[in-house]
Amino acid sequence: MSMHSFSDRRIQSFFPVALASLLVLGIVQLVLDNLKSNQSYIFRQFGKLSDERNRLPIVILPEDRIEEGCNVFEGTWTWDNVSYPLYAEESCPYLVKQVTCQKNGRSDSFYKNWRWQPSECNLPRFDALKLLEMLRGKRLMFVGDSVQRAQFESMVCLVQSVIPEGKKSLQRVPPMKIFKAEEFDASIEYYWAPFIVESISDHATNHTVLKRLVKLDSVLNHGKHWQGVDFLVFESYVWWMHNPLINATYGSPEDVQEYNVTTAYRLAMETWATWLESKINPLTQKVFFMSMSPTHLWNWEWKPGTGSDGNCFNELYPIQGPYWGTGSSLEIMNIVHDVLQKLKINVTLLNITQLSEYRKDAHTSVYGERKGKLLTKEQRANPKSFADCIHWCLPGVPDAWNEILYAYLLRSYQNFA
Numbered sequence: 334m335s336m337h338s339f340s341d342r343r344i345q346s347f348f349p350v351a352l353a354s355l356l357v358l359g360i361v362q363l364v365l366d367n368l369k370s371n372q373s374y375i376f377r378q379f380g381k382l383s384d385e386r387n388r389l390p391i392v393i394l395p396e397d398r399i400e401e402g403c404n405v406f407e408g409t410w411t412w413d414n415v416s417y418p419l420y421a422e423e424s425c426p427y428l429v430k431q432v433t434c435q436k437n438g439r440s441d442s443f444y445k446n447w448r449w450q451p452s453e454c455n456l457p458r459f460d461a462l463k464l465l466e467m468l469r470g471k472r473l474m475f476v477g478d479s480v481q482r483a484q485f486e487s488m489v490c491l492v493q494s495v496i497p498e499g500k501k502s503l504q505r506v507p508p509m510k511i512f513k514a515e516e517f518d519a520s521i522e523y524y525w526a527p528f529i530v531e532s533i534s535d536h537a538t539n540h541t542v543l544k545r546l547v548k549l550d551s552v553l554n555h556g557k558h559w560q561g562v563d564f565l566v567f568e569s570y571v572w573w574m575h576n577p578l579i580n581a582t583y584g585s586p587e588d589v590q591e592y593n594v595t596t597a598y599r600l601a602m603e604t605w606a607t608w609l610e611s612k613i614n615p616l617t618q619k620v621f622f623m624s625m626s627p628t629h630l631w632n633w634e635w636k637p638g639t640g641s642d643g644n645c646f647n648e649l650y651p652i653q654g655p656y657w658g659t660g661s662s663l664e665i666m667n668i669v670h671d672v673l674q675k676l677k678i679n680v681t682l683l684n685i686t687q688l689s690e691y692r693k694d695a696h697t698s699v700y701g702e703r704k705g706k707l708l709t710k711e712q713r714a715n716p717k718s719f720a721d722c723i724h725w726c727l728p729g730v731p732d733a734w735n736e737i738l739y740a741y742l743l744r745s746y747q748n749f750a
């Protein structure tokens with residue numbers, strides 16, 4: 334490989350600054366949602382607490398068991414327009430407009446009809462009532478950036494249809510969103526922390542991606558909100574990846590230095606790991622970490638030799654067979670591996686990167702928004718500048734992540750029971 338192409342590849346693994354505005358979306362939306370929230374989907378709680386008499390026994394069927402040793406992250410996307418999608422876009426009132434691709438004008442719908450099929454075993458069929466029973470009296474919280482927020486929304490949509498009106502609510506309490514299923518005394522929550530550790534980007538409304546300053550040794554303020562949560566699901570990646578260097582502090586808050594992103598990511602993960610070891614009770618709490626969600630910013634990567642220079646726009650089908658984009662940093666992956674390996678408590682890695690790599694067809698592309706507004710006609714006509722190849726349409730790929738999370742929750746439930 335020539336020096337030239339080597340440096341090209343290095344640069345390609347960081348995301349153009351122009352994409353920065355995509356990442357603030359999540360939070361701009363949070364503000365807008367917050368303003369709307371009291372008028373629309375908030376249903377009053379009637380203070381009825383979980384009633385033991387209502388408890389349904391969870392019947393674990395043989396097919397609910399993922400076989401010991403089966404790698405559910407290895408497999409293929411299988412066409413299944415009978416069972417998929419698992420919910421209809423228009424039937425879930427909790428989706429933000431950033432992800433409602435069909436409503437926003439996307440006319441193809443194949444992207445909704447693929448089921449993730451592991452090669453060595455089957456995933457259990459998602460059962461919303463079983464999930465809610467497992468969450469009875471408990472909290473499930475997703476912590477991370479706007480990609481993680483989509484996984485939260487997907488989970489809410491996967492369960493909400495089985496809960497009658499008036500018995501469910503969604504509250505916005507920036508930087509959190511809290512979905513409650515009253516009859517189960519259960520909540521599914523989202524906590525905005527794009528770097529997991531603290532940073533100047535943690536304010537729910539006032540921050541910019543271009544000015545980032547990460548406090549690599551600080552997590553206690555966030556941690557207060559995570560303490561005691563029964564199921565925690567963490568994720569952090571894309572906010573780190575704009576530039577090979579990032580401003581950060583470690584120790585003195587006055588001593589701002591430019592850190593190599595890989596060094597900074599490792600330090601942040603170690604801070605998080607130390608917090609987990611001191612605050613998590615492995616007998617009552619369970620922790621998951623989502624591997625990086627891939628991006629599809631450069632279509633020459635999956636169409637090599639065609640001279641194309643587009644992105645995920647207008648991609649209608651998944652990639653068939655082996656593919657790994659340069660946007661998914663193996664260095665970061667190794668750091669995650671190292672940190673989880675050394676942890677004294679068990680954190681389950683849900684390694685969804687490879688399976689999501691195949692899904693160049695499933696991003697919001699031009700059917701999402703920028704800076705809290707749907708793209709204009711003119712912007713849509715310019716996918717090279719405006720396509721969002723980071724976020725995913727819903728229903729879509731994050732549903733598969735949750736089917737896998739569900740399978741793991743079922744497994745740990747069995748082990749506890």
Ligand SMILES: *[C@@H]1O[C@H](CO)[C@@H](O)[C@H](O)[C@H]1NC(C)=O
Nearest residue numbers: 366367368369370371372375
């Ligand atoms: C929404 O309701 C909550 C409590 O019910 C209240 O604290 C909050 O100020 C309200 N927000 C708006 C925007 O009206």
Ligand SMILES: *[C@@H]1O[C@H](CO)[C@@H](O)[C@H](O)[C@H]1NC(C)=O
Nearest residue numbers: 412413414415416442443446
């Ligand atoms: C499902 O897919 C099959 C095979 O591609 C097609 O023949 C059929 O019309 C589709 N059904 C629906 C309801 O879209």
Ligand SMILES: *[C@@H]1O[C@H](CO)[C@@H](O)[C@H](O)[C@H]1NC(C)=O
Nearest residue numbers: 533534536538539540541544
């Ligand atoms: C946003 O944050 C910056 C720096 O933290 C501060 O100077 C500014 O006043 C804030 N703006 C608003 C509207 O709160």
Ligand SMILES: *[C@@H]1O[C@H](CO)[C@@H](O)[C@H](O)[C@H]1NC(C)=O
Nearest residue numbers: 543545576578579580590591
């Ligand atoms: C770090 O901050 C300084 C001062 O604000 C700025 O000039 C520099 O570009 C920043 N570095 C990075 C990598 O953002």
Ligand SMILES: *[C@@H]1O[C@H](CO)[C@@H](O)[C@H](O)[C@H]1NC(C)=O
Nearest residue numbers: 577578592593594595596664
């Ligand atoms: C950052 O650190 C990694 C690992 O130590 C190294 O491979 C990489 O070249 C460094 N990058 C920069 C920009 O210094």
Ligand SMILES: *[C@@H]1O[C@H](CO)[C@@H](O)[C@H](O)[C@H]1NC(C)=O
Nearest residue numbers: 624666667669670682684687
């Ligand atoms: C996640 O899976 C990929 C292959 O699919 C592998 O290369 C990587 O090492 C795995 N990550 C970890 C942390 O185990």
Ligand SMILES: *[C@@H]1O[C@H](CO)[C@@H](O)[C@H](O)[C@H]1NC(C)=O
Nearest residue numbers: 615616676677678679680748
């Ligand atoms: C972590 O999980 C493994 C397998 O599930 C188990 O054998 C091991 O004892 C657990 N370790 C801790 C520290 O709980």
